Amino acid sequence: MRDGPKPGRRCGWQKMSMERNKTEQPFVVCHMLASLDGKIDGAFFAAPQTALALKVYGELRGFYGCQATLYGTTTMLGGYADRKVSPFPANGKGLPKEDWVNPAGKEMGNFIIAVDPAGELAYSGSTLEKKGRPAAHVIEMLTQQASPAYLAYLQERGVSYLFAGKERLDCALLLQKLYRQFGIDKLMLAGGGIVNGSFLAEGLVDEFSLVVAPVADGGSGVASFAQADFLPHWPPAAFHLKSAQTPQPDVLWLCYTKA
Known part of the structure; x- marks a missing residue:
């Protein structure tokens, strides 16, 4: 400057x-x-x-x-996430709607938080990198609307996810979880x-x-x-x-x- x-x-x-x-x-x-x-x-x-x-x-x-930098769904689609996911077929894993943290991602210490209440964003991997910025691990912030199939999709790509709210985001709970689970x-x-x-x-x-x-x-x-x-x-x-x-x-x- x-x-x-x-x-x-x-x-x-x-x-x-x-x-x-x-x-x-x-x-x-x-x-x-x-x-x-x-x-x-x-x-x-x-x-x-x-x-x-x-x-x-x-x-x-x-x-x-x-x-960490936090973006909403529309902003993520505008320059970070690949696209919206296609409808999922029935998934037999039956993953519970509980927080999941990728230990390797947590160790990066730099994060992009995606507010994605219904679980719609698509990723090719667990990190995102913009020109001039360090690589960042992706953390999805979900509500109970997200499907078990989407959770399996995120785990396959190593994307961490946390739940904060039933149908709409509980921002205070979101912040508490980011602090407690990622030290942000x-x-x-x-x-x-x-x-x-x-x-x-x-x-x-x-x-x-x-x-x-x-x-x-x-x-x-x-x-x-x-x-x-x-x-x-x-x-x-x-x-x-x-x-x-x-x-x-x-x-x-x-x-x-x-x-």
Whole structure:
């Protein structure tokens, strides 16, 4: 970055992290890149003026040093999972709907968490790797909707999975399991808007990091936090502004902690 992040102005990370760990849950930072009109996807990503904002966003991922990044189903399909799985034939294994951890994957210490309530995402293996990022072990977060056949599919590929909820995700339980079973104490929440909103609704977003690109496209893309028709309505959530920086020309980085 031009000036680099300023640790002295940072959002109370160490204090909040210690408080969160007393409850055996990771510290959660929601880190997003948005357009001037508040969208987190859309045509603005392809604009040349967004390039520096993307650079800042990527550098801040390293700055936060989270062991895990969590994505919703739609975001996983957009760039991480292979596709949705085809319908499964009847499977004779009858695997119980219990957590399963791949020991080799756990040892990697770097994770991508896929929120996949019904068990739909397809993988070719147990790790994912993006350019410029270390390889990460995949952990599927499921509800009781997932089929035993899908569990067998994940085990065959070495993908760990945890259950958190009956029909909809229990975000607090999810965090507790990630902390207890994988030792994750810093987690980055990275979209989409509905999964971000689910954590916000449960009061689990400790910090909100927003990189604003100097571009607006007027599109219909989703915002950083979105209400979902199939989830309980949640009231407005307040934050305190802790810092505002311009790490690159025309690029704004806003850092908030929850009120």
